[in-house]
Amino acid sequence: MASSRNLTRFWEWGRKIICVGRNYTEHAMELKNTIPTEPVLFLKPSSAYVREGASVLIPYYSSNLHHEVELGLVIGKLGKAISQEAAMDHVAGYVLCLDMTARDIQEECKKKGLPWTLAKAFDTSCPVSDFIPKEKIPDPHNIKIWLKVNDKVRQESNTASMIFSIPYLISYISKIIALEEGDLILTGTPKGVASVQENDEMKAGIDGILSMKFTVRKQSH
Numbered sequence: 001m002a003s004s005r006n007l008t009r010f011w012e013w014g015r016k017i018i019c020v021g022r023n024y025t026e027h028a029m030e031l032k033n034t035i036p037t038e039p040v041l042f043l044k045p046s047s048a049y050v051r052e053g054a055s056v057l058i059p060y061y062s063s064n065l066h067h068e069v070e071l072g073l074v075i076g077k078l079g080k081a082i083s084q085e086a087a088m089d090h091v092a093g094y095v096l097c098l099d100m101t102a103r104d105i106q107e108e109c110k111k112k113g114l115p116w117t118l119a120k121a122f123d124t125s126c127p128v129s130d131f132i133p134k135e136k137i138p139d140p141h142n143i144k145i146w147l148k149v150n151d152k153v154r155q156e157s158n159t160a161s162m163i164f165s166i167p168y169l170i171s172y173i174s175k176i177i178a179l180e181e182g183d184l185i186l187t188g189t190p191k192g193v194a195s196v197q198e199n200d201e202m203k204a205g206i207d208g209i210l211s212m213k214f215t216v217r218k219q220s221h
């Protein structure tokens, strides 16, 4: 059944944020990770959302916050074990996202075999752009996403370089976790991830579609 809520403001719905990691070979290599044979998945809570106008916060326990620019898929209808053929019918639209990552904490978690929650799921760890209706991106596997810090390009890549395609990701994820209207899937970041400092300005965009800006601040504790 269609919801009476406005999907173009899906971040207000409190639904799941499912993140794919290591989906671009050169990014997996820059962090000295192996190239995955199946998607790497982790979650962020909906309290991670932040919209333009508010700041992205460096968590008080981290001294190495990284940007990761990613294409986000906004799910438009419920699905479980979705076939690759039907996968795009479940996409209502797109957003540009930043998967903000406390890299120092993630490295510690990896060493200790602990989950990535503190590294990935803190408040303001998921900046999102305005909603982009599906029709505006006819081929999501051929768009250029980029991110600049203080006007210097840090990340710039075509989504054609994804290891696992969008239909593959939707099919794979939905066999494990039911996808609901208003959920968001982050499709992984290309190479070029690096630190941001207090007062830095991050600007990210999808060529020809939109751009967004966020200022970095320190969380007080």
Ligand SMILES: O=C([O-])CC(=O)C(=O)O
Binding pocket: 019, 020, 021, 022, 023, 024, 027, 031, 068, 099, 101, 106, 187, 188, 189
């Ligand atoms: O932290 C990581 O490198 C995994 C990840 O999110 C990505 O590849 O986008």
Ligand SMILES: [Mg+2]
Binding pocket: 019, 020, 021, 068, 070, 099, 188, 189
């Ligand atoms: Mg990521």
